[in-house]
Amino acid sequence: MSEWRKPVPRVDAESKPFWEACRRHELYLQRCRACQEFYYYPRNTCPYCLGSDVEWVRLSGRGTVYTFTVTYQHGGEGFRDEVPFVIAYVELEGTGGVKMLTNVVECDPAQVRIGMPVEVTFRDVNDELAIPVFRPRGE
Amino acid sequence: MHFSRQAAIVGVHEHETRWAPDKTDFQLAAESARAALADAGLTLKDVDGYFVAGVSGMAPALMCEHLNIRPKVVDSTSIGGTSFLAHAAHAASAIATGRCEVALITYGSTAASRGVAVGTGGRAGYEIPEQYELPYGLTTVAAYALCAQRHMHEFGTTSEQLAEIAVTFRRHASLNPHAKYREPITVEDVLASRMISSPLHLLDCCIISDGAGAVVMTSAARARDCAKPPVWLLGAGETVFHPEAGKRDFMRMAASQTGPIALGQAGVRLEDIDLCMIYDSFTITVLMTLENLGFCKIGEGGAFVSGGRLALDGELPTNTDGGGLSSNHPGMRGIFLIIEATRQLRGECGPRQVPNCRLALAHGTGGTLGTRHGGVTLILGRD
Numbered sequence: 001m002s003e004w005r006k007p008v009p010r011v012d013a014e015s016k017p018f019w020e021a022c023r024r025h026e027l028y029l030q031r032c033r034a035c036q037e038f039y040y041y042p043r044n045t046c047p048y049c050l051g052s053d054v055e056w057v058r059l060s061g062r063g064t065v066y067t068f069t070v071t072y073q074h075g076g077e078g079f080r081d082e083v084p085f086v087i088a089y090v091e092l093e094g095t096g097g098v099k100m101l102t103n104v105v106e107c108d109p110a111q112v113r114i115g116m117p118v119e120v121t122f123r124d125v126n127d128e129l130a131i132p133v134f135r136p137r138g139e
Numbered sequence: 140m141h142f143s144r145q146a147a148i149v150g151v152h153e154h155e156t157r158w159a160p161d162k163t164d165f166q167l168a169a170e171s172a173r174a175a176l177a178d179a180g181l182t183l184k185d186v187d188g189y190f191v192a193g194v195s196g197m198a199p200a201l202m203c204e205h206l207n208i209r210p211k212v213v214d215s216t217s218i219g220g221t222s223f224l225a226h227a228a229h230a231a232s233a234i235a236t237g238r239c240e241v242a243l244i245t246y247g248s249t250a251a252s253r254g255v256a257v258g259t260g261g262r263a264g265y266e267i268p269e270q271y272e273l274p275y276g277l278t279t280v281a282a283y284a285l286c287a288q289r290h291m292h293e294f295g296t297t298s299e300q301l302a303e304i305a306v307t308f309r310r311h312a313s314l315n316p317h318a319k320y321r322e323p324i325t326v327e328d329v330l331a332s333r334m335i336s337s338p339l340h341l342l343d344c345c346i347i348s349d350g351a352g353a354v355v356m357t358s359a360a361r362a363r364d365c366a367k368p369p370v371w372l373l374g375a376g377e378t379v380f381h382p383e384a385g386k387r388d389f390m391r392m393a394a395s396q397t398g399p400i401a402l403g404q405a406g407v408r409l410e411d412i413d414l415c416m417i418y419d420s421f422t423i424t425v426l427m428t429l430e431n432l433g434f435c436k437i438g439e440g441g442a443f444v445s446g447g448r449l450a451l452d453g454e455l456p457t458n459t460d461g462g463g464l465s466s467n468h469p470g471m472r473g474i475f476l477i478i479e480a481t482r483q484l485r486g487e488c489g490p491r492q493v494p495n496c497r498l499a500l501a502h503g504t505g506g507t508l509g510t511r512h513g514g515v516t517l518i519l520g521r522d
């Protein structure tokens with residue numbers, strides 16, 4: 001595991017289950033049992049009804065690129081030496097259209113297109129934390 | 140509620156500086172306050188309402204200490220660079236309800252001379268949602284670029300169309316003696332400038348400068364005794380947009396909600412607007428704001444901004460000072476939208492004056508379009 005120099009998520013009481021699943025290399029989202037709506041980012045009160053009857057659901061990890069940008073200039077530690085890299089919103093399969101901010105990795109940035117099929121993969125920060133990112137998949 | 144000419148802008152000042160390494164942010168704000176009060180024919184003793192953004196911590200207390208005032212109303216609403224437009228709306232309400240009579244709004248920043256990478260630096264803050272953003276390296280430019288890329292995909296908008304916005308505002312800046320960049324540029328120059336975060340090139344991005352400004356507002360009764368003719372705040376709308384739990388349509392922005400509210404309050408239509416002052420953090424911000432305000436349909440902004448429509452001699456003169464793309468952008472530019480609109484409505488703009496300018500629309504977008512942003516629309520008019 002190479003040293004992680006980018007910002008590390010500051011895990012809190014509401015985000016802990018999400019990040020714990022990521023550590024196991026699994027992608028989970030919350031869904032409100034009353035509204036039946038998926039939502040992101042994680043929170044323990046439903047953003048549609050403010051109810052607390054919400055459940056964690058494991059996703060397929062598949063998605064499509066909703067939009068992206070290839071970043072060529074970045075002053076931040078850990079990013080400076082990685083340019084150009086791809087920042088994207090990925091629409092997550094089976095969630096009714098929830099989009100998640102992420103990176104698209106393991107491909108030439110010039111190949112990334114809106115609508116491109118992608119799947120989740122994880123970048124281990126340390127033994128406690130892993131960051132979900134996406135890579136191209138077959139149709 | 141209609142403001143119906145209950146509150147007026149009576150004093151404005153845009154600091155001439157674009158580079159002030161020998162001054163502090165507070166000093167620039169205080170110098171601007173002095174000049175704006177003089178413009179109104181008022182003094183610091185008259186100020187009983189104070190509004191500020193761009194100062195961290197307990198901002199009103201810090202700035203009131205610096206200015207040595209004890210106002211009756213303070214407000215440091217902070218929704219990005221557009222905050223000052225919200226302050227003007229809040230000041231109008233406070234004046235209309237008699238909570239204060241003379242409101243002062245200030246801003247000062249030495250972002251450029253301190254070397255702040257406004258658009259491309261790593262971000263220091265760590266709010267709850269940012270744990271899902273900062274690990275991915277989202278910069279301010281990148282967040283706007285995400286919307287630009289989607290706009291191109293959905294509607295066929297081109298880099299040339301975005302570039303024309305930068306070219307037009309640079310031409311306006313050439314008529315503004317205080318603008319930081321005044322040399323004309325071409326569409327080819329914009330496209331040849333280096334890519335910062337695709338599809339946004341360097342010249343699609345606002346500049347970084349030092350700068351400051353102040354605005355003085357007062358009641359209709361008090362405005363009659365001021366040195367300059369009043370510019371009325373006729374309508375205002377404000378809101379914040381955000382990713383909506385993952386389901387936002389990123390082509391919609393706050394302007395779609397605040398524009399109709401502000402126009403409705405003022406009782407005017409878009410066709411009546413003589414001047415637009417649009418927060419131009421990036422070229423895409425202008426294009427999408429015009430769409431979301433309703434000047435054209437969403438998706439038609441590329442064609443709308445083409446053919447010189449936003450130029451001084453075009454159908455919809457916009458950002459006549461050169462905007463953040465060419466004149467000044469010290470991190471937050473909202474206050475300059477109010478100042479230029481006021482000066483245009485007074486007919487003080489010399490070679491860049493919009494002939495017979497009677498009604499202006501100012502819209503500020505603060506924060507980042509691709510995540511969360513504040514949006515405020517103001518309708519300003521002269522007698």
Ligand SMILES: [Zn+2]
Binds near residue numbers: 035
């Ligand atoms: Zn619910």
